Amino acid sequence: MQTVLNLLEAEPIRLLLSFALILFLVLNLAGILTFAERKVAAYIQLRYGPNRVGPRGFLQPAADVVKLFTKENVMPHRADMWIFLGAPIAMFLPAAAVWLVVPFAPRSVVADLNVGVVFFIALTSIGALGLIMAGYGSRSTFSLLGAMRGAAQMISYEVPLILSLLGVIMLSGSLSFQDVVNSQSGGFWHWYFLPQLPMFITFYIAGVAEARRVPFDLPEGESEIVGGFMVEYSGMTWGLIQASEFASMALVSAITATLFLGGWQPPFEFLDLGNFNWLWFAIKTALIIFTFQWIRWSLPRLRMDQLMDFGWKILVPVCLIWLFVTAGAMLLLPSVF
Amino acid sequence: MLGEERRTEGTALTQPASGRLASPDIRDEFGLETIDMNMGPQHPAMHGLLRLILELDGETVVRCDPVMGYLHRSKEKISENRMYPAVIPITDRIDYMNNMAMEYGYCLAVEKLLDVEIPPRADAIRALMNEFSRIMSHIPSLGFLLLELGAFTPILYAFRERERIQSIMEEVTGARMMFHYIRLGGVKADLPEGMPEKMWEYIEGLESRLQPDFIDLIEGNEIFIARTRGVGKITPEKAVEMGLTGVPLRCTGVEFDVRKHYPYGWYENLDFDVVTDQAGDVEASYRCRIGEVRQSIRMIKQILQSLPEGEVMGDMGRRIRPTEGDGIGRVESARGEYAVHVVSDGSDTPYRVHYRTPCTVNMQLLQEIVPGHYLPDIMPIMGLIDPVSGAWDK
Numbered sequence: 089m090q091t092v093l094n095l096l097e098a099e100p101i102r103l104l105l106s107f108a109l110i111l112f113l114v115l116n117l118a119g120i121l122t123f124a125e126r127k128v129a130a131y132i133q134l135r136y137g138p139n140r141v142g143p144r145g146f147l148q149p150a151a152d153v154v155k156l157f158t159k160e161n162v163m164p165h166r167a168d169m170w171i172f173l174g175a176p177i178a179m180f181l182p183a184a185a186v187w188l189v190v191p192f193a194p195r196s197v198v199a200d201l202n203v204g205v206v207f208f209i210a211l212t213s214i215g216a217l218g219l220i221m222a223g224y225g226s227r228s229t230f231s232l233l234g235a236m237r238g239a240a241q242m243i244s245y246e247v248p249l250i251l252s253l254l255g256v257i258m259l260s261g262s263l264s265f266q267d268v269v270n271s272q273s274g275g276f277w278h279w280y281f282l283p284q285l286p287m288f289i290t291f292y293i294a295g296v297a298e299a300r301r302v303p304f305d306l307p308e309g310e311s312e313i314v315g316g317f318m319v320e321y322s323g324m325t326w327g328l329i330q331a332s333e334f335a336s337m338a339l340v341s342a343i344t345a346t347l348f349l350g351g352w353q354p355p356f357e358f359l360d361l362g363n364f365n366w367l368w369f370a371i372k373t374a375l376i377i378f379t380f381q382w383i384r385w386s387l388p389r390l391r392m393d394q395l396m397d398f399g400w401k402i403l404v405p406v407c408l409i410w411l412f413v414t415a416g417a418m419l420l421l422p423s424v425f
Numbered sequence: 426m427l428g429e430e431r432r433t434e435g436t437a438l439t440q441p442a443s444g445r446l447a448s449p450d451i452r453d454e455f456g457l458e459t460i461d462m463n464m465g466p467q468h469p470a471m472h473g474l475l476r477l478i479l480e481l482d483g484e485t486v487v488r489c490d491p492v493m494g495y496l497h498r499s500k501e502k503i504s505e506n507r508m509y510p511a512v513i514p515i516t517d518r519i520d521y522m523n524n525m526a527m528e529y530g531y532c533l534a535v536e537k538l539l540d541v542e543i544p545p546r547a548d549a550i551r552a553l554m555n556e557f558s559r560i561m562s563h564i565p566s567l568g569f570l571l572l573e574l575g576a577f578t579p580i581l582y583a584f585r586e587r588e589r590i591q592s593i594m595e596e597v598t599g600a601r602m603m604f605h606y607i608r609l610g611g612v613k614a615d616l617p618e619g620m621p622e623k624m625w626e627y628i629e630g631l632e633s634r635l636q637p638d639f640i641d642l643i644e645g646n647e648i649f650i651a652r653t654r655g656v657g658k659i660t661p662e663k664a665v666e667m668g669l670t671g672v673p674l675r676c677t678g679v680e681f682d683v684r685k686h687y688p689y690g691w692y693e694n695l696d697f698d699v700v701t702d703q704a705g706d707v708e709a710s711y712r713c714r715i716g717e718v719r720q721s722i723r724m725i726k727q728i729l730q731s732l733p734e735g736e737v738m739g740d741m742g743r744r745i746r747p748t749e750g751d752g753i754g755r756v757e758s759a760r761g762e763y764a765v766h767v768v769s770d771g772s773d774t775p776y777r778v779h780y781r782t783p784c785t786v787n788m789q790l791l792q793e794i795v796p797g798h799y800l801p802d803i804m805p806i807m808g809l810i811d812p813v814s815g816a817w818d819k
Contacts, residue, residue, distance in 0.1 A: 129577070129578075132578055133577070133578050133581040133582075134581060134582070134585065135581065229460060229461075229462045229463075230462075232460075233462075233481075233484070233800070236484075302575055302576075303575065303648055305575070309575075309801065310469070310575075311469065311470045311572065311573045311574070311575060311801075311804050312470065312800055312801045312803065312804055313800075314469060385577060385578050386576070386578060387575075387576060387646070387648055388571060388574035388575045388576040388646065388648045388649055388652060389575025389576075389648070389652075390648055390651065390652070391651070391652060391799055391801050391802070392484055392799065392801070393799065394651050
């Protein structure tokens with residue numbers, strides 16, 4: 089027994105187990121989120137949503153997964169097999185791997201990297217690669233257009249996403265997510281969304297674009313290019329793309345909660361739950377996910393040129409201005425920070 | 426597939442409406458080519474079965490060729506082989522979103538040949554059902570427009586209204602979609618007991634729901650405005666030149682409505698306005714449709730307040746054999762002017778029936794105005810025209 093425990097504490101094995109746990113969590117999260125998405129949509133649209141499989145429809149995701157696994161995986165005749173099949177994996181793995189640096193509770197983080205924020209930025213950028221692979225490998229005009237849009241969108245929205253992070257990094261003085269959360273302790277008025285409000289909004293919007301959700305779901309653009317880059321996918325490859333979409337939505341929500349809403353910090357100090365602070369983290373993440381879904385089912389989609397204009401002409405200047413304001417305030421009022 | 430001429434003509438597009446073209450220098454330097462893209466006939470946003478052959482420069486459309494005929498069901502030929510009353514169910518299936526107007530046009534044309542007198546109550550009920558049918562078509566078409574812009578929710582609110590009207594229609598006609606209600610000489614049956622009150626109650630409710638459920642949710646939305654304002658702009662001259670009718674014509678500012686200018690049936694007795702708008706773009710067409718729904722509500726109220734008593738079927742006789750000649754029936758359907766031309770050779774089947782559906786004519790717009798727009802702008806332009814597959818193919 090003791091040897092087993094000792095073995096568990098060995099760093100490589102601990103990491104391996106944690107990664108398995110994270111993968112398990114993310115895959116389940118994707119399932120739960122599909123259910124949540126359909127229920128939220130249904131209540132917005134005056135319907136009931138899935139309510140047949142299991143109690144109140146809770147087993148619907150399981151039924152979906154069974155269906156996806158048993159479905160034939162159709163590949164277009166002239167598609168590039170390795171690129172086509174590699175794309176869903178290239179999309180899913182980065183979205184799952186970033187969870188390794190997300191702090192769930194005071195002592196629950198798989199790897200508290202001192203460059204966690206950079207790790208997040210780097211891995212989310214790789215997600216765009218998978219998207220381009222999917223669009224290029226399927227050999228379809230629709231997919232190619234989707235991939236082109238996806239690439240343009242990811243590159244343009246990466247810029248405001250990174251710029252809006254900088255304010256928080258300047259205030260906390262660290263690139264580690266755990267340090268960022270620790271520096272927001274002591275009630276919700278210490279959270280960074282208040283001094284960094286424009287950055288918070290920019291990050292949120294860029295995050296919606298990063299997660300490819302309405303009004304920025306142009307790579308999918310279901311009314312004109314009917315699914316865009318994933319139009320040729322079916323069965324579990326499609327399921328993996330969907331899972332990565334939901335995982336990246338949850339990820340963006342979790343990062344927003346961590347950076348701007350205090351992560352696992354309770355809103356008031358007397359509500360501190362110790363090791364159970366992950367509850368606060370979960371509540372905040374779930375609320376942000378809900379706003380994503382709310383927007384998804386209420387708004388129409390932007391057009392590509394409008395999307396680019398919005399990113400470069402509004403979000404980037406707002407970020408730059410607020411960056412200077414933050415820097416100036418830190419320089420002139422060092423006592424406050 | 427198409428002549429080289431058209432192709433070069435399309436590529437020579439210089440002033441795009443909303444899109445941006447690669448500059449000729451860059452195009453020549455890097456040897457950029459346009460891509461051909463085939464959209465449809467199986468495509469969720471094509472209002473049925475429409476195929477568009479597109480030539481794209483990036484995301485800008487430089488050439489758009491609609492290919493029709495994927496839902497061709499030989500309506501005109503079938504009509505020649507059926508007896509006069511038996512053609513009515515065929516007309517029902519032409520424009521399946523606005524069936525009443527289809528029946529009405531055919532009946533008007535044959536009644537001109539027959540020279541039969543329609544009882545006033547039947548006329549009033551025909552107008553009443555037509556206006557319900559118009560609402561039933563306009564509200565979902567607003568939903569479709571929003572659906573094609575990417576908002577999924579409005580379509581469900583729109584279909585809730587359509588379902589409620591369908592329930593009313595079912596009680597009156599016995600069917601939810603293919604009514605076969607307007608007959609030669611009158612209507613199939615009188616309104617059931619208590620129906621006018623029920624209709625009144627529904628129409629009052631719709632009037633109060635229109636503002637919160639459709640207008641407030643859609644009209645002020647920045648993204649909706651960004652996607653529709655200035656998109657698919659047509660000038661009144663061009664609209665008249667192309668022979669457009671219905672909302673695509675009226676949203677450019679041309680006041681033309683068959684109900685007003687060539688009144689038929691009960692419409693002479695009704696007080697209503699022709700809704701027009703000046704902009705001539707997708708947003709204007711949306712405002713026109715909302716305005717027309719309001720006018721329809723107004724007309725339904727007027728009809729219900731002064732519903733004449735009496736018979737609902739004229740004296741027709743058992744066998745319908747019009748004298749030789751031809752008759753034309755023009756009605757304003759939800760999509761524009763719908764006309765039926767019936768030629769009789771004295772037998773009990775028509776010699777020739779021609780349906781002039783507004784969709785076929787309005788679809789010319791695609792070829793004319795889509796080039797120069799971005800690819801996603803095709804969807805709101807389809808929403809402006811609001812064609813129905815069954816109606817353009819017949």
